[in-house]
Amino acid sequence: MEKKSLKGWLYLLPALAFLAVFMIYPLFDVLVYSVEEGYNSASQTSFGIGLYNYAYVLHDPYFIQALKNTFILVIITVPLSTGIALLISVGLNSITKLKELFQTVFFLPYVTNTLAVGLVFMILFKKTAYSDGLVNLLIQSFGGTSVDFIDGPYWAKMFVLCFYTVWVVMPFKILILTSALASVNPDYYKAAKVDGASRWRIFMKITLPMIAPMLFYLIITGFIGAFKAYSDAVALFGTDLNAAGMNTIVGYVYDMLYGTGGGYPSYASAAALILFAIVLTITCINLLISRKSTTF
Amino acid sequence: MTTNSEYMKIEKARRRNDRIRTVVTYVLLGFWALIVLFPFYWMLLTSVKSYSAYNGEYIPQFFTTSPTMENYTEAFTAVPLARYFTNTIIFTLSTTAIMLAVIVLAAFAFARLKFAGRDMTFGMFLSLMMIPNELVIITNFVTITNWGMRNTFWGLILPSVTSIFYIYLLKENFEQIPDELYKAAKVDGTSDFKYLWKVMIPICSPTIVTITILKIIECWNSYVWPRLITDKQEYFLVSNGIQTIRESGFGRENIPAMMAAVVVISIPLIILFLIFHKKIMAGVSRGGTKG
Numbered sequence: 001m002e003k004k005s006l007k008g009w010l011y012l013l014p015a016l017a018f019l020a021v022f023m024i025y026p027l028f029d030v031l032v033y034s035v036e037e038g039y040n041s042a043s044q045t046s047f048g049i050g051l052y053n054y055a056y057v058l059h060d061p062y063f064i065q066a067l068k069n070t071f072i073l074v075i076i077t078v079p080l081s082t083g084i085a086l087l088i089s090v091g092l093n094s095i096t097k098l099k100e101l102f103q104t105v106f107f108l109p110y111v112t113n114t115l116a117v118g119l120v121f122m123i124l125f126k127k128t129a130y131s132d133g134l135v136n137l138l139i140q141s142f143g144g145t146s147v148d149f150i151d152g153p154y155w156a157k158m159f160v161l162c163f164y165t166v167w168v169v170m171p172f173k174i175l176i177l178t179s180a181l182a183s184v185n186p187d188y189y190k191a192a193k194v195d196g197a198s199r200w201r202i203f204m205k206i207t208l209p210m211i212a213p214m215l216f217y218l219i220i221t222g223f224i225g226a227f228k229a230y231s232d233a234v235a236l237f238g239t240d241l242n243a244a245g246m247n248t249i250v251g252y253v254y255d256m257l258y259g260t261g262g263g264y265p266s267y268a269s270a271a272a273l274i275l276f277a278i279v280l281t282i283t284c285i286n287l288l289i290s291r292k293s294t295t296f
Numbered sequence: 297m298t299t300n301s302e303y304m305k306i307e308k309a310r311r312r313n314d315r316i317r318t319v320v321t322y323v324l325l326g327f328w329a330l331i332v333l334f335p336f337y338w339m340l341l342t343s344v345k346s347y348s349a350y351n352g353e354y355i356p357q358f359f360t361t362s363p364t365m366e367n368y369t370e371a372f373t374a375v376p377l378a379r380y381f382t383n384t385i386i387f388t389l390s391t392t393a394i395m396l397a398v399i400v401l402a403a404f405a406f407a408r409l410k411f412a413g414r415d416m417t418f419g420m421f422l423s424l425m426m427i428p429n430e431l432v433i434i435t436n437f438v439t440i441t442n443w444g445m446r447n448t449f450w451g452l453i454l455p456s457v458t459s460i461f462y463i464y465l466l467k468e469n470f471e472q473i474p475d476e477l478y479k480a481a482k483v484d485g486t487s488d489f490k491y492l493w494k495v496m497i498p499i500c501s502p503t504i505v506t507i508t509i510l511k512i513i514e515c516w517n518s519y520v521w522p523r524l525i526t527d528k529q530e531y532f533l534v535s536n537g538i539q540t541i542r543e544s545g546f547g548r549e550n551i552p553a554m555m556a557a558v559v560v561i562s563i564p565l566i567i568l569f570l571i572f573h574k575k576i577m578a579g580v581s582r583g584g585t586k587g
Binding site for chain 1: 317458513520565
């Protein structure tokens with residue numbers, strides 16, 4: 001028996017070793033970093049233990065800006081992308097011709113490099129000396145006035161960021177919702193039709209409750225994903241997000257760690273833990289709501 | 297008679313409504329397809345416009361009559377694009393290969409071997425799935441820096457060679473193989489490792505292929521960790537390369553050359569997707585998330 005146990009652990013050893021070094025130890029270490037005051041990464045010394053790092057981060061205008069940006073992004077993109085994805089999935093489910101082609105096309109953004117395609121979005125929205133950019137010309141042709149979406153006013157930059165985020169997260173949501181819709185037992189629909197229920201009623205009373213668990217799964221993962229937004233913003237506005245005023249919480253963590261304003265692992269840790277606390281709270285609230293609304 | 301004609305009328309109206317609904321559906325789907333595909337079309341189109349033609353167009357043209365390949369030459373000569381490309385291939389293949397070895401062994405231990413503390417360890421693994429990468433990346437950065445592994449391939453690869461989620465996925469798959477096979481192999485005197493290699497891996501190869509493809513996509517697109525750990529161009533991956541190109545590459549304004557670089561780094565994954573789209577989509581809907 002002893003020998004058998006040893007063998008099991010031996011097979012598990014590589015995974016355990018990597019997890020211990022790169023996941024379990026860092027988990028404790030990040031807590032330690034976040035309470036070490038005045039930590040100096042060169043001499044590896046600190047003044048003492050306390051909550052100063054948290055106070056610093058919470059009073060840092062850059063962090064407040066990042067917090068604000070992230071919350072706006074989350075509040076706009078999560079409902080919007082879930083709603084559009086639901087609409088598209090219902091559409092996809094009602095057709096037979098070209099269905100597979102549409103599904104494949106809609107999934108394409110999932111496999112593309114966020115940074116690379118972000119560059120294309122930047123070019124489409126940017127106003128340069130040579131050209132106003134395609135989107136602005138489109139706006140002008142409808143009688144609007146052009147605006148620089150990349151270096152211009154805050155709302156314009158936020159619009160592009162939300163638009164690109166929705167574009168990036170859509171494939172996953174459409175995929176999940178389409179398969180959830182397809183798995184609803186068709187007998188329910190037949191029975192409802194015999195009873196003469198209207199399409200809207202069928203959707204509200206049968207489809208929606210049946211796919212509710214998947215919908216909540218998407219909303220929860222959507223919230224988590226949107227709170228961690230970072231590379232989309234980098235793709236559109238460049239690495240110096242603070243200068244653009246478009247930083248996100250994750251961006252703030254990385255900027256504190258490394259880069260022009262970097263070298264402060266303590267502040268980075270405090271900010272990362274604040275983010276974790278926010279995400280955990282929101283996820284718990286989401287779970288509570290979904291428990292209450294999906295009772296079978 | 298009257299009831300019949302009324303019935304016809306209702307039937308006609310219903311059919312017309314259905315047709316309108318179908319048209320609206322196709323228009324909606326077509327519109328979203330356009331939004332998805334347009335950026336790809338635009339990067340391809342811009343990448344074959346000549347520099348002077350692109351900058352001469354105040355109103356961008358939707359097609360070009362004189363496509364040129366000069367931007368691609370420019371992309372490969374003005375910036376070390378080939379270097380970024382090779383680095384990404386080395387990084388992607390080594391990470392995926394090492395990860396496969398690690399997760400296959402772990403999944404085998406969880407699914408097939410019996411040992412003290414197995415279920416408890418598996419429970420701990422599952423609870424670790426909730427830990428976001430952002431929380432551990434700070435210490436990993438310090439660890440790799442202390443080990444002197446910045447600007448090395450090992451520094452890039454090591455932190456991403458385990459995935460609890462893929463261990464979980466593979467374990468579930470391994471467990472579906474009937475016990476009888478294992479017992480028969482044991483009677484024949486087959487060692488555990490040989491059984492894993494000759495029986496379990498071939499049977500579960502569809503899942504392993506899916507995991508491989510998903511990991512390749514993840515590696516190819518990874519940006520944050522490579523950016524933290526490399527600051528020498530010799531070790532840049534394509535994502536960092538594209539960011540450098542954007543910020544200082546072709547003198548900022550050479551957008552056609554930028555787009556050529558974007559096309560070059562997007563193509564491998566798009567080809568992979570076109571070949572394996574069914575597998576990729578099935579794999580992601582089984583529980584993958586973005587990134």
